[in-house]
Amino acid sequence: MAKKNKPQLAIVIHTEEEFNWDGGFYRSNNKVTHGQELITFGEQMIEIGAKITFAMDYAFIESEQGKMVIKHFNPQQGKNIEFATHLHPWVNPPFANTDKVSNVNSYPGNLPFESEFEKLNILTKKIKEITGYSPVTYLAGRYGIGDNTNKILTELGYKTDISISPFTDYTAQLGPNFNQYNNDIFKKNGLINWPHSTGVVSKIPILTSYFNKNPEYYAKSFSKPLSKLFNKLARVKRLRLSPESFSLRDMKQLTQSQIKLGQADFILSFHSPSVKKGLTPYVQKEKDFINFTQYTLDYIQWFTEVMDGKHILVKNINRITNLETKLSKSHTK
DSSP states (O other): OOOOOOOEEEEEEEEOOBOOTTSOEETTOOBOOOHHHHHHHHHHHHHTTOOEEEEEOHHHHHSHHHHHHHHHHGGGBTTTEEEEEEEOGGGSSSOOSSSEEOTGGGSGGGSOHHHHHHHHHHHHHHHHHHHSSOOOEEEEGGGOOOTTHHHHHHHTTOOEEOOOOTTOBOGGGTOOBOTTOOSOOEEETTEEEOOOOEEEEOSSHHHHHHHHHSTHHHHHTTSSHHHHHHHHHTTOEEEESSSSSOOHHHHHHHHHHHHHTTOOEEEEEEEGGGGSTTSBTTBOSHHHHHHHHHHHHHHHHHHHHTSOOEEOOGGGOOOOSEESOGGGSOOOO
16 A cells, blocks of 8 residues: 655745735735744744745835845745745836726736736846845745746746635626636646645535545635525535634645645645734734734644645645646636
8 A cells, every 4th residue: 555645834924015905906015014023923933833835915125124034044045044036016016197096907817918928027037136145935925827937937936836825706896817726737838837726625524625636616616596595504625724714623624624635735725914903804813913923833732743744845846747738728817
């Protein structure tokens, strides 16, 4: 009998400025006030064995507090810390002539090739300038990859893209559609694509297996009243490995379910402003903050001690599920 792969966990922080998530996208919204809180929480995670990939956008790395965070963690780079790239087009030069950016252009993959390339090139060089390290991991802002993203990342020397959000459709917001994707890690033109850990669970095991192996049918299963009712009775739900909107129980359930299906590599993710109360929709009250921090720390310990898991940086992923297959399907609207 073949030996099962040891579970691996990467912590990915969407490291960015603070803004009103329902208030539009503005170049002037580039404030960062949660630097000390991010340092404190980051050290708490590292102390219990975690490794952190900071996917940083331009506004964060140009801010005083962002630079403070980078300076603090820079000595641990390559061991416990990876500095990666996170492109928010509205705060990343070159800028448009107006302060506000349209919803469609808030997704970097919707931009013309030249504009997406130039913004990402500038951000890549800025991260190298400040950290002394050329980033090799990319996370698109709003998960917004497009038809040109793979080519651009390859030309700029990136090795891994973690932008895919499985079982999720952003087309209503003019973004990409990831309904055809599960958690399989795959390559496209030499670029590793490692999706954010998301899965479907049900009290009926055969449904759990079916939807996770055939992700395109999950969304379709809610299109008719009878199938929607059946899903409700079968307790079919989509879970994400994140302390934002998901409980510790949810994260454990997702992990155990995916391991049974053969998945061994996981990404736990959240947005950096969530480490300070009142900056994201997920952490508004003191109770939210306590739950957010405790769920994260408890999950890391549980993954290590109960699941006998290993902690890695994204750049060190070395297990690929499917080679050169998935992105032959359209991932844009």
